[in-house]
Amino acid sequence: MQRLTRLSLILAASALPVATMPTVVLAQPQTLDFGDDAGDYTNDGECDDMRFSGPGMTDTPLLEEDIGHDATDCRNAFFRGELSYNSGYRAVGNIEWGGDNGDYANDGECDDMRFTGEGMTDTPLLTEDLGNDATDCRSAFMRGKLQVNPLFVKTGGIDFGDDKGDFAKDGECDDLRFSGIGMTDTPLLGDDVGHDASDCRKAFDEGRLQWRGEMVYLDASGD
Template sequence: MKKTIVIGAALFLALGTPAFSAPKFSFGDDSSEYSNDGECDDPRFEGAGMTSTPLLEDDVMADASDCRAAFEAGRLTLRGIADDGTVDFGDDASEYANDGECDDLRFRGAGMTGTPLLEDDVMHDATDCKTAYSKGQLELNLK
């Protein structure tokens, strides 16, 4: 009987605790000219709390108050990133896919293109970004 209780308690603890943790990230600051307008302008996020205007590279980590409020209200999630931190690289639908440079503004590092980043390329340069990410040339732009 005692052995059954111990095994049951061990299983409860093992199964009741997630084997992963959500990715840690920073909301940044409010340096965007569009901050504090009630809509998240940071293209790292998606959901009902987002602005309907075009997203800009300059707003990455620059609309903290709006994005934090919407995220905490459950109206935003990190774009293409699962709760366990697994990256969804997307597809190769970008006009700039397969050119050897990552064009997805969710990343930063030596594997990135030197040209301006476009919202349209988010999750649409999978092969280039996944290759550079696996070589340690990219990291998620979370902090």
């Protein structure tokens, strides 16, 4: 995947339509439900449910339609210690993946900064790709190649992050998860998310910022 110039990484905050930013909702952890044996590959001694990983899995391609439909094989392998459960899959039904409207959709790499992991692109992330690379991100997530980005998880408190950004400690907040008079008036970069903590925390505590992350976060409360 190629980017044209550094300028293509920049998206002004005013261009971010808050009302249309995607949400991702995490369900609360629940008792493991292996499902049933309604799949086409049940009772063959191999687990075909992509919610799991390990030596007890089949070595053939995994299909979404087998999720929760190979219970006996997966249960037996799990209790033999041959499988582990990928807990992120408890959320898959509640993720609003968005669409494929991004410039880098359908290229086999996830460009949505709400996620992290080996299934992500290795090029800089753009705010305009939030919720616009659904097929790539959903496929990688289902294969266990992505996890939710903790910077977009609201767990009852705001994670301001750190001060590793290029524009940290300049008296202006550069983190696009916020809005208000405490924000910088220069274009916002995706790679500054969570990396201007001191500036953003100070402005937030002074009432000069509002948290807008609820438009893009993964709500671990399940509300």
